[in-house]
Each structure stands twice: as C-alpha cells, then as structure tokens.
Amino acid sequence: MPRRFTLPKSTKLCSATAVDRLFAREATAGTVAYPLRAVWRPAPERTNGDQVQFMITIPKKRLRHAVDRVTMRRRVREAYRLSRHDHTERLEPDQRLDIAFIYLADKLLPYASIAKAMNRILSTAIPPCTREQ
Numbered sequence: 001m002p003r004r005f006t007l008p009k010s011t012k013l014c015s016a017t018a019v020d021r022l023f024a025r026e027a028t029a030g031t032v033a034y035p036l037r038a039v040w041r042p043a044p045e046r047t048n049g050d051q052v053q054f055m056i057t058i059p060k061k062r063l064r065h066a067v068d069r070v071t072m073r074r075r076v077r078e079a080y081r082l083s084r085h086d087h088t089e090r091l092e093p094d095q096r097l098d099i100a101f102i103y104l105a106d107k108l109l110p111y112a113s114i115a116k117a118m119n120r121i122l123s124t125a126i127p128p129c130t131r132e133q
Contacts, residue, residue, distance in 0.1 A: 007081050013053040022098050031124045033117035035105035040125045043096040052088050058103045075111050079118035087122040
C-alpha cells in the first residue's frame with residue numbers, strides 16, 4: 001500500500017484534557033533540537049485517532065506578527081507531514097503517543113533547518129521497535 005502524505009483531522013491533538021496531561025510535569029519527556037522543542041507522552045488511554053497525535057505552538061512572545069507565526073506553523077507542519085511515516089512505522093500497533101512542537105527561535109528560519117530538527121526530535125521521541133520484523 002503506498003504511503004499517503006496527508007494530515008487528516010485524526011492526527012491533530014485537539015482534546016483539552018490531552019493537552020493538559022501532555023504539559024503536566026509527571027510522565028512527560030522532552031527534547032530540544034533548535035529551533036524546536038518537543039514534549040511527548042505515551043497515551044494508552046486514547047483509543048481513537050491516529051497512533052501519534054501532534055500539536056504545534058508558535059509563541060506570540062517570540063514572533064510578534066501573525067503572518068510570521070502562520071508561516072512558521074506551516075513549515076513545522078510540512079516537516080512533520082513529510083517525515084512522520086519514517087518514524088511512526090516503528091511503533092507497536094497498540095502504542096499511542098501525544099506530542100507537542102514548540103517553536104523557540106525569535107525570527108523566521110528556513111524550512112531546511114526545521115526539517116532537520118523535526119527528524120532529530122522524531123527519532124528521539126519514537127523509540128526503535130522491539131518486535132520481530
């Protein structure tokens with residue numbers, strides 16, 4: 001079956017409860033790959049949606065102009081969309097993960113640096129699969 005490089009609604013982390021759990025101090029992990037910071041946690045209680053659900057945060061404190069925040073949000077989303085299949089294939093079928101990407105830089109950066117950071121984060125957040133191939 002060919003890969004579909006789409007981002008349907010089921011991949012987005014929308015639940016306020018899930019977001020609160022994600023940013024709670026207990027049972028979360030995180031890493032920084034400049035210009036992104038990621039926070040993730042396993043979500044075994046979630047039964048619907050994709051295996052990995054994500055959200056993107058571009059702070060107004062860092063990028064004052066809305067057009068700049070939208071541009072960076074699009075670049076981060078595109079980097080995730082193109083690299084998610086390479087990493088999510090390593091998850092167990094019943095494993096669920098919630099992840100948030102937070103933009104750290106205070107200026108617009110090129111897509112190449114975003115994509116490189118995204119690959120580093122996803123390879124850290126999603127561990128190699130332990131099952132037999």
